[in-house]
Amino acid sequence: MRIACIVGSPRGNEGACGEILRRMKPYFARHELDEIEIQEGADLMDACFRVNDADGLVIISPLYFDGLPSEVLRFMEEMEFRARHKGVPCACVIACGYYEGEQAGIAVSMIENWCRRLSFHFTMGAGVGAAGVLQKYAEKDTSDKVFAGIGGVFAQIALSLASKERREDQYFSLSVPRFLYKKAVEKSWRKMIRENGLSSRDLYACPVPETENAVEEKTETESETGE
DSSP: OEEEEEEOOTTGGGSHHHHHHHHHGGGGTTSEEEEEEOOTTOOHHHHHHHHHTSSEEEEEEEOBTTBOOHHHHHHHHHHHHHOOOSSOEEEEEEEOSSSOGGGGHHHHHHHHHHHHHHTOEEEEEEEEETGGGTTTTTTSOTTSGGGTTHHHHHHHHHHHHHHTOOOOOEEEEOSSOHHHHHHHHHHHHHHHHHHTTOOGGGGGSOSSOOOHHHHHHHHHHHHHHTO
16 A cells, blocks of 8 residues: 655654654555655645555644644645545644644644545544654654553554544653653753844743734723723
8 A cells, every 4th residue: 555644844854743754654564655745845746646646645744833834734725626536545643842632633623624625534633742852762662661652553543544444533642741841842942042142031022012002902901990
């Protein structure tokens, strides 16, 4: 079975999505995987052609504001005009920067609804919480306790595509304590902001200054409420 695998991260295979693909490959050993990176400037016509030439589809995407990146949305829109087959099995894996994998629920629903529009057969969705640590533990085997359960999810996705059966969506977090994950993310933010010539204090700055009208409205509201 030929499976087209869309990697929808702007960072391509260098980010968490690429790490998910790397760990997912062993569970697709019986199938031929066609890896397609969807980044800015990607040839979407070629991507659609390769999907049309496949027997199944997996979309791996990061979660952006509870939704999907613009690159993935553009591919989905292009595919609506170029899909040649119906009943193509499709599954997805959403990499969440949030700790809770359930945060990916809306993005999974977006892909499922898109499948209905194309008359594809959506088989399964998965949300991977705390995906930001995937690269940090890149040297660890998928059987490591940090990745408890992730292998079983990948196996279910492979089976769902092969059988074209709808399976229950899976949402989980990598086995890292929430407080440690929070500290690690905040540390990476501070590192990134220093690399861009700013200080940690700038993390709390208001990116858009209040307009004169907004200040007047806020003053009027405070006067009406007596605050």
